[in-house]
Amino acid sequence: DAKTTQPNSMESNEEEPVHLPCNHSTISGTDYIHWYRQLPSQGPEYVIHGLTSNVNNRMASLAIAEDRKSSTLILHRATLRDAAVYYCILRDVWGYGGATNKLIFGTGTLLAVQP
Amino acid sequence: GAGVSQSPRYKVAKRGQDVALRCDPISGHVSLFWYQQALGQGPEFLTYFQNEAQLDKSGLPSDRFFAERPEGSVSTLKIQRTQQEDSAVYLCASSLGTGGNTIYFGEGSWLTVV
Numbered sequence: 651d652a653k654t655t656q657p658n659s660m661e662s663n664e665e666e667p668v669h670l671p672c673n674h675s676t677i678s679g680t681d682y683i684h685w686y687r688q689l690p691s692q693g694p695e696y697v698i699h700g701l702t703s704n705v706n707n708r709m710a711s712l713a714i715a716e717d718r719k720s721s722t723l724i725l726h727r728a729t730l731r732d733a734a735v736y737y738c739i740l741r742d743v744w745g746y747g748g749a750t751n752k753l754i755f756g757t758g759t760l761l762a763v764q765p
Numbered sequence: 766g767a768g769v770s771q772s773p774r775y776k777v778a779k780r781g782q783d784v785a786l787r788c789d790p791i792s793g794h795v796s797l798f799w800y801q802q803a804l805g806q807g808p809e810f811l812t813y814f815q816n817e818a819q820l821d822k823s824g825l826p827s828d829r830f831f832a833e834r835p836e837g838s839v840s841t842l843k844i845q846r847t848q849q850e851d852s853a854v855y856l857c858a859s860s861l862g863t864g865g866n867t868i869y870f871g872e873g874s875w876l877t878v879v
Contacts, residue, residue, distance in 0.1 A: 693856050693870030712780060743865030753868060755807030
């Protein structure tokens with residue numbers, strides 16, 4: 651499985667934008683870029699995903715580099731409730747070779763939000 | 766509720782004891798995953814079911830770990846002769862289909878082996 655590299659931790663101030671980077675230099679053409687986050691004492695939750703084009707939803711935006719070797723999760727206005735571990739995950743959804751399309755987590759980025 | 770439900774939420778087991786952890790996926794979800802998460806680490810994949818078929822058990826750490834989903838809905842993860850290194854949060858997740866559908870996680874079962 652293709653791997654991702656994320657900073658161990660980041661800090662932000664409340665109501666300011668946050669840019670969480672992710673490097674994935676070995677991404678393949680069929681890998682989607684997924685972001686999940688895990689709030690304290692909870693299971694991971696889906697945030698956003700994309701393939702090539704930038705994506706927006708009610709939670710966040712995903713900016714994907716033209717060569718797809720990196721991406722950035724953007725929280726437009728951080729709140730205290732956004733404090734969590736953010737995971738950037740590559741996921742081959744075509745299931746080649748019987749792959750189960752499981753999520754392979756790294757250690758993620760721990761985001762602290764200061765009031 | 767409409768989410769993935771896990772029980773028990775907390776379990777303390779004595780070393781050598783057998784434990785069973787239950788997962789109720791979202792109704793109608795075909796895919797079911799089990800993950801193990803040690804303190805300070807990301808979740809690690811254990812096993813995957815498509816309906817009642819266990820298609821991937823590559824992440825199960827030893828033959829003491831066994832999972833089943835006999836009717837394609839509820840799943841049970843069983844750990845025999847628990848050891849201290851089994852202490853972790855066990856997360857269950859489900860998704861509607863078998864492709865790139867969003868995966869929904871439960872809150873986990875926190876296992877402490879003493």
